[in-house]
Amino acid sequence: MDIDRVSPNGMWVTMITPFTNEGEVDYDSIKRLVEWYIEGGLDGIFAICQSSEIYYLTMEEKIKILKEIIRTADGRIAIVASGHTSDTTGQQLDELKAVADTGVETLVLIANRLARIDENDSVWNKNLDAIVNHLDDSIALGMYECPYPYHRLLSENNIKHFMQNDRFVYFKDTCCSLNKIKSRLELIKNSNFKLYNANTLTVTESLRAGAHGYSGIMANFHPHLYSKLYSLFKANDPRIDELQSILSILSSMSEEMYPLTAKIYLKWMGVIDSSFSRRFGTSIIDESYYRLLEHHKIFVESLSW
Secondary structure, three states: OOHHHHOOOEEEEEOOOOEOOOOOEOHHHHHHHHHHHHHOOOOEEEEOOHHHOHHHOOHHHHHHHHHHHHHHHOOOOEEEEOOOOOOOHHHHHHHHHHHHOOOOOEEEEEHHHOOOOOOOHHHHHHHHHHHHOOOOOOOEEEEEOOOOOOOOOOOHHHHHHHOOOOOEEEEEEOOOOHHHHHHHHHHHOOOOOEEEEOOHHHHHHHHHHOOOEEEEHHHHOOHHHHHHHHHHHHOOOOOHHHHHHHHHHHHHHHOOOOOHHHHHHHHHOOOOOOOOEOOOEOOOOOHHHHHHHHHHHHHHHHOOO
């Protein structure tokens, strides 16, 4: 397995799902969105995740969307994908096998699907093994601390358990704690496992601590700025702290009512045709927040980065 190919260091986006105004999947907009990410200089796409409104997609839609993403990307950017939203291990295994059959090279497991909120680490570990042992051993694996339907952060016990399997190469960390990230980086040191921080506020400090990159929602708004941030990091350029401050402020302006906000922004940019969200339906964001999003766009367009 070429780990740096299937899970390259750098900036990753959690991909949204464009819909038509009638709520159907918009495959033409998906193609343009993949191009937007690539042109923005991103290193990877996390497809079929919470940003994709995964719990509002049928299994048939998940597979068709992922196939279109893979076809459009044509090897130009790394792609990982999840897709298991059922409650039982057997049903999740069927879902994951269907996702794997698309040809995606890295299959991401959702942490909160592997045990109920009231179940302990041993149950989680057992359920993980029950799934992994029945997946094709040629496919790379990842782990995602998805906040919905409940936010299960991985324990040290969990991480040590699945790190025994060197197929695990991708970790979307959503703890939003720099100290915890540093502890996790120490834990996964000298393994194949790569940690990608989802939290914009701590992205630069996490990179300096040894994190392998960023994987988050804000790369939907301005992928080129995240790509630039990583370039500055690799060059040890002191301007990175200025750009980090800008990204931190921008992230605080746009996270509410996500992914609707990202869809409004991407529609303004001409990347997708509709801002429809199955999660929010035809909800209209508050006028003052809409104005804030407009100022976000104006500010980003004024930047010289």
